[in-house]
Amino acid sequence: MTEKYLVDPDLKFINTIIQNGGDNLKKCFQCATCSVICPLSSDKQPFPRKEMVAASWGLKDRLLGSPDIWQCHNCGDCSALCPRGAKPGNVMAAIRHISILKYARPAVLGRLWNDPWMLPLQFILSTLVILAVGFATGLLNLQNDGGPIVYARFFPVVLIEMIYIPLTLLVGLAFFVGIRNLLSDMRANYFLRGLDNSDSIKPVKFMKALIATLPTIITHTKLASCGENRQRKLSHMLVSFSFVNLAMVAGAFVFALYILDSHGPYPQLNPVKIFANLSGIALILGSLLLIKNRLESTDGHNSYFDWYILALALGLGVTGMLTQFIRLADQPMAALAMYFIHLVLAFNLIACLPYSKMAHFVYRTVALAYVAYVDGKS
Numbered sequence: 001m002t003e004k005y006l007v008d009p010d011l012k013f014i015n016t017i018i019q020n021g022g023d024n025l026k027k028c029f030q031c032a033t034c035s036v037i038c039p040l041s042s043d044k045q046p047f048p049r050k051e052m053v054a055a056s057w058g059l060k061d062r063l064l065g066s067p068d069i070w071q072c073h074n075c076g077d078c079s080a081l082c083p084r085g086a087k088p089g090n091v092m093a094a095i096r097h098i099s100i101l102k103y104a105r106p107a108v109l110g111r112l113w114n115d116p117w118m119l120p121l122q123f124i125l126s127t128l129v130i131l132a133v134g135f136a137t138g139l140l141n142l143q144n145d146g147g148p149i150v151y152a153r154f155f156p157v158v159l160i161e162m163i164y165i166p167l168t169l170l171v172g173l174a175f176f177v178g179i180r181n182l183l184s185d186m187r188a189n190y191f192l193r194g195l196d197n198s199d200s201i202k203p204v205k206f207m208k209a210l211i212a213t214l215p216t217i218i219t220h221t222k223l224a225s226c227g228e229n230r231q232r233k234l235s236h237m238l239v240s241f242s243f244v245n246l247a248m249v250a251g252a253f254v255f256a257l258y259i260l261d262s263h264g265p266y267p268q269l270n271p272v273k274i275f276a277n278l279s280g281i282a283l284i285l286g287s288l289l290l291i292k293n294r295l296e297s298t299d300g301h302n303s304y305f306d307w308y309i310l311a312l313a314l315g316l317g318v319t320g321m322l323t324q325f326i327r328l329a330d331q332p333m334a335a336l337a338m339y340f341i342h343l344v345l346a347f348n349l350i351a352c353l354p355y356s357k358m359a360h361f362v363y364r365t366v367a368l369a370y371v372a373y374v375d376g377k378s
């Protein structure tokens with residue numbers, strides 16, 4: 001017998017989807033063309049038609065905990081071919097945006113990082129944190145006492161560690177809570193659809209599914225199946241690999257300092273330095289390509305949520321390179337100012353991870369792993 005499902009439309013939720021880019025949602029007439037042409041849709045759980053139905057009814061619990069919204073890589077193929085111009089790709093993106101805000105903990109930080117009016121406050125807060133820790137510890141030195149420019153004389157490595165290590169741990173904690181809630185919602189969603197009736201997630205099995213999913217994530221294989229926005233694969237890979245590379249470079253310099261007792265600045269031909277510079281160039285190029293793609297996009301939706309992270313990534317790459325050029329040009333005060341701006345941008349980039357579009361890297365990985373986990377079990 002067919003199971004009964006009590007439809008409880010949430011009008012506020014429908015409006016939130018519309019406000020976040022799903023403004024053509026109501027044009028959908030359920031033809032299912034989108035699910036047929038989506039290169040990432042599975043035969044077992046096709047999307048995005050069912051999400052269009054659920055969204056037009058405001059069925060929040062069917063959408064926010066659905067792993068399928070994270071399977072979508074926003075290639076835009078469905079939006080290009082939808083006969084009604086309902087732009088299902090935009091609706092899927094809007095639901096992911098709402099999900100990121102739902103999992104934002106503390107919620108106030110979700111608002112801080114998603115309201116354009118809060119932008120000045122973000123920069124004031126990160127600047128104050130850096131200055132407060134610097135002055136409170138007496139480690140910040142703003143005096144130019146001559147000699148070659150050495151950033152570690154102004155901002156000793158230990159000061160950088162005192163600021164960025166706790167920040168990274170707090171971001172990790174926010175993600176931990178977000179992932180736990182996402183997993184719980186995905187299980188409830190799959191339970192509702194009769195796809196996962198297990199008592200709990202087996203951690204070892206889940207980790208195996210996660211590890212098996214990583215090559216697909218790292219190689220951006222799914223983006224390669226896009227028709228409309230195929231070029232996004234290159235820009236995404238440039239930006240994501242440059243972030244990973246720059247984090248490894250920071251680790252290498254910390255290792256050199258503490259283990260090898262080797263202090264910077266390092267010669268321009270140092271292999272790690274060359275790698276860092278190439279990664280910095282890749283970050284700038286990747287960000288510019290993403291900006292170009294967005295400017296040329298015909299999906300008709302460009303929000304602060306989309307632009308914030310692009311501007312931040314580009315700013316980080318540009319200030320990183322300028323920091324180095326100004327040091328080489330021997331302009332101490334300008335170099336110090338540029339380095340400080342770079343530190344503030346780096347602070348904001350790390351702090352915004354669980355609350356901005358960047359969070360999709362983490363939540364999408366978890367959702368793909370969950371689907372692999374459930375599929376492996378059945």
Ligand code: SF4
Nearest residue numbers: 028029031032034082
């Ligand atoms: S979103 Fe467009 S393609 Fe998909 S079911 Fe609705 S009308 Fe058809």
Ligand code: SF4
Nearest residue numbers: 038072075076078089
């Ligand atoms: S945007 Fe692309 S991946 Fe997402 S549902 Fe549409 S066709 Fe599928």
